[in-house]
Amino acid sequence: MQDRTTNRMLYSLKVAGAQTAASLADRLGITAVAVRQMLGRLHEDGLVAYEDSRETVGRPKRFWHLTGEGNGQFPDNHAALTADILASVSAVFGDAGLDRLIAHRETATLDHYRTELAHAGSLEQRVQRLAEIRSAEGYMAEITRDAAGALVLVENHCPICVAARACQKLCRSELDVFQAALGPDVEVRRFEHILKGARRCAYRITEKPGDSGQLAMKL
Template identity: 50%
Template sequence: MKTNRFLMLLKTRGALTAASIAKELGITNEGARLQLLKFTEEGLVSSFNESTGVGRPKQFFKLTPEGNAQFPDTHSELTVKLIAGMRDVLGEAALQKVIDVTEQAGKERYFQELSPLSDLEERIAKLAEIRTREGYMAEYTKDESGYLLVENHCPICAAAKTCQGFCTAELNVFKFVLGESVSIDRMDHIVSGDRRCAYRIAKIQD
């Protein structure tokens, strides 16, 4: 996988200025600009100007589709072909049955790791750990509204675009393992064109 600290930072944080990248990575502004220019020439990074208040617009850098492609989509071409073949030969109902089986397996697998934990934040932290282990580059933050679970990468993106039932199944798994007393809403969705998938998690008030 052709990634380095620059691409990883843009993947996990979104569009940034050269100065912000330099500060995050502990390098000079000039060093950051030179590296970003190299990635721009390679087609991995693009830039745009945006006004952030008083003064001249600032230049921001973000990953291009080619840059995002440096982060693997697990067996994407084969998976898409298999999904299309199953849908054509066996029908939509058979495909849904496969998704249902996958969902149930996910519930059992995640529940086994989360069941010893009673505290909600501990459960969310463990869920983020599991998802990162599976390639989703997950992390969470806590604020006054509850928690935000963020997945900066989707290793099954091609399959999810072909059949969004996989995304629905994942959300169902999250709701199951975190419990009925918790609400989960998807705020951002990579399949819909967002940079990341993000889920707002909060305790349901009595």
């Protein structure tokens, strides 16, 4: 059984990505020696791996990151079962039946998000509330801003990743729901995607300039 500090280390690697032992020690408030010992045990267990990078003159720095098995330590919302159910729906009812199922999920999710965002005024407040909802659903979401000052919604974990790999319409569905929930005056673009090999999913969210008109929503 992993102790609390080890779990915090896995969480830090999940949220912040690859790090050196020294940076992990600073984050966790423990010695670099202790961090290296824990990393060694996690490496033996196949939960972390490392890459050496020579950034400047001198010895290369060792950056530690989660392996696939390490990522598997985080909740998956019974994704394997979900993937199996989706495959069964497609086999029994065809693509049209699967599309209807996903559309029903979109509608229910959108209704929930719109209710939760109804009292959030500014765009930042809406995105912050959306991040809170997504975190409660297991996505380890947070908001930040990019170099241009645009809001960025980051999801450090995908609890339905197995199902989404089996049915990528689920990912397209989520992007549509974000767009519809945040409103017609907002543009949502995904620029990092776990299914395309990124460490996380990230969405840049900006207000549309001028009169946005009426967005035709299919939801």
